[in-house]
Amino acid sequence: MIQLNLNAVPGDALKVLCLGCHSDDIEIGCGGTVLRLREQYPTCVIYWVVFSAVGIREAEAHRGAELFAGTNRHKAAVLKNFPDGFMPFAGGEVKAVFEELKETVYPDLIFTHNRKDAHQDHCLIGELTWNTFRDHFILEYEIPKYDGDFGQPSVFVPLEAEVCQKKVRYIMDTFQSQRTKRWFHEDTFLSLMRLRGMECNARSGYAEAFYSRKIVL
Secondary structure, three states, rough: OOOOOOOOOOOOOEEEEEEEEEEHHHHHHHHHHHHHHHHHHHOOOEEEEEHHHOOHHHHHHHHHHHHOOOOOOOOOOOOOOOOOHHHHHHHHHHHHHHHHHHHHOOEEEEEEEOOOOOHHHHHHHHHHHHOOOOEEEEEOOOOOOOOOOOOOOOOEEEEOOHHHHHHHHHHHHHHHOOOOOOOOOHHHHHHHHHHHHHOOOOOOOOOOEEEEEOOOO
């Protein structure tokens, strides 16, 4: 296994951009990896952008950013109010948000939705990430859902069991609005990380997985 040093310039703080459609997407898709990056790169700066954070989900998004990115580490979360499920019909406005980000954020690493995600909002954000940030290290995370759109990811981040437990605890404690959904369960999140850990032969048995269209080393 090749270990990469993500600091492009020695001494510079690692800059990470996390993009999510809905209030819990970043946490579910790459929350464990974000927690690991915080440990590995203590000075890292995390930019947190959620495109649909309306009503109670706005407070949940703020709380998720504080727990996962760190109260003093993340830039003030950028929260938008695009309606859930309708983002493709507001594509111009969503693209404008990306254009603003391009002018203000210069990330070393970007986490975003998988471009082949079956959810229409997720797919749009994944496409616009590549359309906007054309010379960046982009990793697309996966979200469990009824559609059954899991594929074969190519990048794995092994995680210690304690990190996985913390991730799941944070998710379940923060996103109370989602608890009525039958898939929103501790076992769902732990099982996916256990499966990906098996696939990459992680020593701990757990990992998060990502899709990478292009990496230049």
